[in-house]
Amino acid sequence: MPELPEVEVVRRGLADHVQGRRVVRVDVFHPRSVRRHVAGDLDFAGRLVGHTVGGVRRRGKYLWLELDDAAPGSDALLGHLGMSGQLLLQDESAPDPVHLRVRVVFADGGPELRFVDQRTFGGLSVDELVGADAADSGETVPRAVAHIARDPLDPAFDVEATVSAMRRKRTGLKRALLDQTLVSGIGNIYADEALWRARLHGARPTAGLTRAAARRVLAAAAEVMTEALGQGGTSFDTLYVNVNGQSGYFDRSLAVYGQADRPCPRCGTAVLRESFMNRSSYFCPSCQPRPRRPHP
DNA sequence: AGACTGACCTGAACGC
DNA sequence: TGCGTTCAGGTCAGTC
Numbered sequence: 001m002p003e004l005p006e007v008e009v010v011r012r013g014l015a016d017h018v019q020g021r022r023v024v025r026v027d028v029f030h031p032r033s034v035r036r037h038v039a040g041d042l043d044f045a046g047r048l049v050g051h052t053v054g055g056v057r058r059r060g061k062y063l064w065l066e067l068d069d070a071a072p073g074s075d076a077l078l079g080h081l082g083m084s085g086q087l088l089l090q091d092e093s094a095p096d097p098v099h100l101r102v103r104v105v106f107a108d109g110g111p112e113l114r115f116v117d118q119r120t121f122g123g124l125s126v127d128e129l130v131g132a133d134a135a136d137s138g139e140t141v142p143r144a145v146a147h148i149a150r151d152p153l154d155p156a157f158d159v160e161a162t163v164s165a166m167r168r169k170r171t172g173l174k175r176a177l178l179d180q181t182l183v184s185g186i187g188n189i190y191a192d193e194a195l196w197r198a199r200l201h202g203a204r205p206t207a208g209l210t211r212a213a214a215r216r217v218l219a220a221a222a223e224v225m226t227e228a229l230g231q232g233g234t235s236f237d238t239l240y241v242n243v244n245g246q247s248g249y250f251d252r253s254l255a256v257y258g259q260a261d262r263p264c265p266r267c268g269t270a271v272l273r274e275s276f277m278n279r280s281s282y283f284c285p286s287c288q289p290r291p292r293r294p295h296p
Numbered sequence: 297a298g299a300c301t302g303a304c305c306t307g308a309a310c311g312c
Numbered sequence: 313t314g315c316g317t318t319c320a321g322g323t324c325a326g327t328c
Contacts, residue, residue, distance in 0.1 A: 001321070030324080032305085061322075083321055084306080099306090119305045121322060171299065188321060279321055292305085 004185030005228035006150055007061050009066060010087055015056040017089050018065065020111060022052045025159075033101035036078075036124035045089040047075055047126040048104065057141075060151045060184025063245075064142050066129070071140070074129050077104075078142045083120030088114045146185065151185035152222035164215040166206050172295035173209065174202025174281065175219065186221055190228070190280050192257045193233075194221035196264075199287050200275070203294035227253065252262040255293040 002010075026045035026144035028034055037044040047067075054066035057076075061173040064076040079087065088097070096103075102115040102124055115124055128143035137156075143149075150157045162183050166176050176182055177191040186194065195202050197220035200213060231253070255265050262272035272282045 002324095080322080082305090082323080117305095121305065165323090169298085175299085178322090189303075277300090277321090280319085 001083060001187060001189060002061065002085065003187035003190050004061060004153065004223050005131060005190075005197075005232050007063055007081060007185075008153070008229055010081070010092055011056050011058045011063055013089070014063075014065065014087065014113075019056060020054075021110065022051065022102055022107040023048045023050065024107045025049065025103075027103040027105075028101070029103070029167065030101040030120060032120045033123050034125060036080075036123050037127075038211065043125055048077060051075070056155045059141060059145055059154070060148050060180055062142075062145045062148060063186070064127075064145070067126075068082060070129065072129055072131055072241045074140075075126050076129055076142050077124060078127045078144060079115070080158070082117065082123065084119040085115065085117040085122030088116055089113055112168045118153045131221045132284060142232065144276050148180050151179060152183060153185070155226060157183075159215060159218055163211050166214050167209055171206055172202060173200060173204040173206055173244070174276065175295075176256070177202075177217070177221065178277075185225065188279055189254070189257045189283075190221060190225055193224045193255060194218075195278045196256045196284060197224060200258045201283060201290050201294070203296075204279055204291045205293065205295040208291075208293075256284060258282065280284055284290070 026048050028041035029044060031041055034041050034044045051067040054069055057064050057066065062078065062080055064078040067075045068079060075169045079085070081087070092105070097114065097116045099116050099118045100114055101117050101120065105112040106112070120214050127143065127144050129140035130143050130146055132139035132141045149162070165182055169176055169182070174191050174195060177186050177194065178188070191202070194217055197214070198217040200217055206214075217250065256271050259282060260269050264268065264271055264287060267286050269284055269286040271282055272285050274283075
C-alpha cells in the first residue's frame with residue numbers, strides 16, 4: 001500500500017533513471033489507467049512523445065515528471081499509485097508483467113518505464129503545471145494536485161497552520177489525518193502508527209484537541225514516515241524501482257497496524273482491531289483510550 | 297459549505 | 313473441490 005514513504009522511494013528511483021530522457025513511444029493497454037486524462041489515451045500519448053523528462057516531483061502520494069521544464073503552463077506526466085500501482089524501469093527484452101497498463105519508451109533505447117497496476121485504482125495523466133500557492137515562490141504543481149495539502153516532509157509544511165485547520169474541523173482525528181486536503185501523504189497504515197506514537201485515539205474529536213496534542217500527532221506522522229523512508233530506501237539501487245512496499249523492511253517496525261491481538265510494544269496490552277470507514281483501525285486500548293465522547 | 301458514504305477494482309484467503 | 317464471502321484501501325462523485 002503505497003503511502004508517502006513508498007512514493008518517495010519511487011520518486012528517487014525515477015529521478016535517477018528517467019531524468020533527461022526523451023520519450024519516443026507510449027502504449028496504453030488499459031483505458032482505466034488513464035481515466036484521469038479526460039482527453040483520452042491517444043491525446044495522453046501524443047502529449048508525451050517528443051518531450052524530455054525534467055524534474056521528478058512529489059506531493060503527498062502524487063508523483064509527477066516535469067516535461068521539458070517546470071514553468072506554469074508546461075505539461076507534466078502525473079501519476080498516482082493507488083493501492084497496487086508500480087512504476088518499473090525494465091529492459092525492453094524483459095517480459096511484460098501481467099498487469100502492465102502503460103509503457104513509455106525512450107529514445108536512448110534504455111530501460112522502459114512501465115506502469116503496472118493490478119487493481120487499477122492508480123493512474124497516469126498528462127496535466128498542466130500551475131503555481132503551487134498564492135505566494136510567488138515559482139513552485140509549480142499539476143492542476144489536479146492543486147487541492148492537495150503539503151505533506152509533513154515538505155520543507156514548506158506549516159505545522160501551526162495545519163494545527164489550526166485541524167482544530168477547526170468537526171470530525172475525528174483519524175479522519176482528519178487521512179484528509180489529503182488538510183495534510184497529505186498519510187494513509188491508513190501511517191495514520192494508525194502516528195496515533196499510537198502520539199498516544200491518541202483516532203475517534204478523538206479534532207475540535208477538542210489541544211494544540212500540543214495536534215502538534216504531537218503531526219510530528220509522530222513525520223517521524224514514522226521518515227523512519228519508513230530510511231528503510232524503504234535501501235532497496236532501490238537497481239533499475240527495479242520498488243513501489244508497493246512489499247519488499248520494504250518497514251513492516252517489521254509496525255507497532256499496531258496489522259498487529260491485532262499482539263502485545264503493544266509499549267505496554268504489552270493486546271492490540272485491538274476495529275472497523276472504520278470500511279477498513280480497519282488498529283490501536284492499543286491502554287495507551288490510546290477511547291475518548292468519553294468519541295466522534296462517530 | 298462541510299462532513300460523510302459508496303463505488304471503483306482484483307486476487308488472496310477463508311468458511312462451509 | 314468449489315463456490316461464495318470477506319478483506320485490502322486511496323480517491324472522488326454524489327448526498328445530506
